[in-house]
Amino acid sequence: MAGIVKVVGTGPGDENYITPIGLETIKLAEILVGGQRLLDTFANDGQEQFPVDKDLKKAIEYINEKRYSKNIVVLVSGDTGIYSLANYLTKHIDPDDLEFIPGISSIQLMFARIKKPWNEAQILSMHGRTLDIVVEVVKQSKMTALLTGSPWTPQKIADYLISEGVLDMKVIVGKDLSYPWEILIDTTLQELAKVEEDYSNSVMVILNE
Structure with a gap:
């Protein structure tokens, strides 16, 4: 038409x-x-x-x-x-x-990879946002999925959450999802903040369990 x-x-x-x-x-x-x-x-x-x-x-x-x-x-x-x-x-x-x-979507694929339902997840894109919006969402949600991107890499987000008192949560990062070289990093906020590899433009799932 x-x-x-x-x-x-x-x-x-x-x-x-x-x-x-x-x-x-x-x-x-x-x-x-x-x-x-x-x-x-x-x-x-x-x-x-x-x-x-x-x-x-x-x-x-x-x-x-x-x-x-x-x-x-x-x-x-x-x-x-x-x-x-x-x-x-x-x-x-x-x-x-x-x-x-x-x-x-990369969010959908990420949850398939980690074998968890995502109907109750809070989903945010960090593109064009400030980090302060993340803290309350993470604290109030059982599961938060973030589309990360410059300048907010998963490591910077983890570091900020730690500085705001969010300490003991599990986090999974999916980088280059769908490609043969994709990687999944199953860790904690504290350990992720120390990682030096480039994990920008990833999907980050934070579990408040």
């Missing part, structure tokens, strides 16, 4: 984790819009590409210019419904002109 923009959740990283309908939707696109990493992973020969950077307004203008004449698919990492560009799109394009195709 003319003017409809399809938004595909591409999964947690490795292309093997994208859903079949998501992959087929991408193959049929004439234009792909998304972050450069996603374009490099999923674009096919002959497809136009529009890399999305911090200038989201420019991306919206491009989509609106092209969507009535060409089949546009917007790529978002993970799932369309959790800390996604899709939310921004709904504020600037009529939702009736959007079709969301969900994907597997």
